[in-house]
Amino acid sequence: MKTAVGTAKNNTWALGFSDFKEITKARLAISVVFSSVAGYFLGAPEINWFSILLLSFGGYCMVGASNAYNQVIEKDLDALMKRTMNRPIPAGRMTVNKAMVIAIIMTVLGVIALYYLNPKTAMFGAISIFLYTSCYTPLKTKTPLAVFVGAIPGAIPFMLGWVAATDDFGIEPGTLFMIQFFWQFPHFWALGWMLDDDYKKGGFKMLPTGKKDKGTALQIIMYTFWMLLISIIPVFGITGDLQLSILAAVIVFLMGAVMLFFAFRLYERRDNTSAKKLMLASVSYITLMQLVYVGDKMIRGWI
Known part of the structure; x- marks a missing residue:
């Protein structure tokens, strides 16, 4: 008992x-x-x-x-x-x-x-x-x-x-904010693309055009591009104490380019499989990008 x-x-x-x-x-x-x-x-x-x-x-x-x-x-x-x-x-x-x-x-x-x-x-x-x-x-x-x-x-x-x-709060946290701000769009629109039918049952309007069309895919490409650009801005020395070495910037750029590739693939195919690959790439990107930023700071500190 x-x-x-x-x-x-x-x-x-x-x-x-x-x-x-x-x-x-x-x-x-x-x-x-x-x-x-x-x-x-x-x-x-x-x-x-x-x-x-x-x-x-x-x-x-x-x-x-x-x-x-x-x-x-x-x-x-x-x-x-x-x-x-x-x-x-x-x-x-x-x-x-x-x-x-x-x-x-x-x-x-x-x-x-x-x-x-x-x-x-x-x-x-x-x-x-x-x-x-x-x-x-x-x-x-x-x-x-x-x-x-x-x-x-x-x-x-x-x-x-x-x-x-x-x-x-200055240009450094402002830059970090902008990186993650622009990252949100390809990430959530890829997720919204995959779950569009389910979202519509709840009345949610998640895609920018309301449809899984070229217009939505094009906006995903645009926001991914801006995310990629802002992610490497610290390498130019214009973001105060937030800095990035050339090697780290190249790594971040290449990771962002992978996301951009999947964004173009979604534009080309406009299917849930492509959206899922973009969503997974976005999750990997945000995590690895942050690790690269932190690792780069530590390495520069040791040197």
């Missing part, structure tokens, strides 16, 4: 933890934390591991809260789409009130953690929650421009780390 009770409790805890990960979109939140920590390493004159811990915790809370608010607002629409119908709220495993409690607690804890680093970091974290929840989320069913609005909070994490390390 005790064993059965213990097993039931373990299953309840496991299910609760699984739903917590789902309501906060743990994988997305962790990737955002990675971007923030990368930005911190780029900006910090010396590494403070307690600051990294605060940034990671605060960053996860900010993203987790945004996603929880989002799922509360979109609960009825989520129930209409195959990719989201098994989320905790539409599936009936979590109440709206419980989700809101999670979101509010994470908002408060996140802001406190980031404020402990410095007020600017907390401010940008709070702005990201506001824009994602109050602007991006309701606009998704109104206009394709929602992706443009959503790209703003989506681009904050990379620059947030620099601000957390330096307590300053």
Whole structure:
């Protein structure tokens, strides 16, 4: 009897933890934390591991809260789409009130953690929650421009780390912001292309032309090109303390060229397979680009 009770409790805890990960979109939140920590390493004159811990915790809370608010607002629409119908709220495993409690607690804890680093970091974290929840989320069913609005909070994490390390916002974090801002478009439009039929069930307008056509593919190419250009600008020495060696710039350029290749392939073929390859290339690009930036700074420091 005790064993059965213990097993039931373990299953309840496991299910609760699984739903917590789902309501906060743990994988997305962790990737955002990675971007923030990368930005911190780029900006910090010396590494403070307690600051990294605060940034990671605060960053996860900010993203987790945004996603929880989002799922509360979109609960009825989520129930209409195959990719989201098994989320905790539409599936009936979590109440709206419980989700809101999670979101509010994470908002408060996140802001406190980031404020402990410095007020600017907390401010940008709070702005990201506001824009994602109050602007991006309701606009998704109104206009394709929602992706443009959503790209703003989506681009904050990379620059947030620099601000957390330096307590300053200037051309350096602004450049990091622009890199990730332009990256958002090919990434999310490729994803939107793949899931277009499902998105339409929920009434979401994710593609810029509303269709999987040459117009959408052409815009993907344009934004990928601008992302590639801005990613190598630090090599020219015009972005303050944010610098990039020639070798690192070549590597970043080649990685961006791979994304651009898949963007052209999507324009040529206009199929879901090409969109998936572009989406996967974009995920690889943003991670590897940040690693190259951080690695290049460390190597230049050693030399």
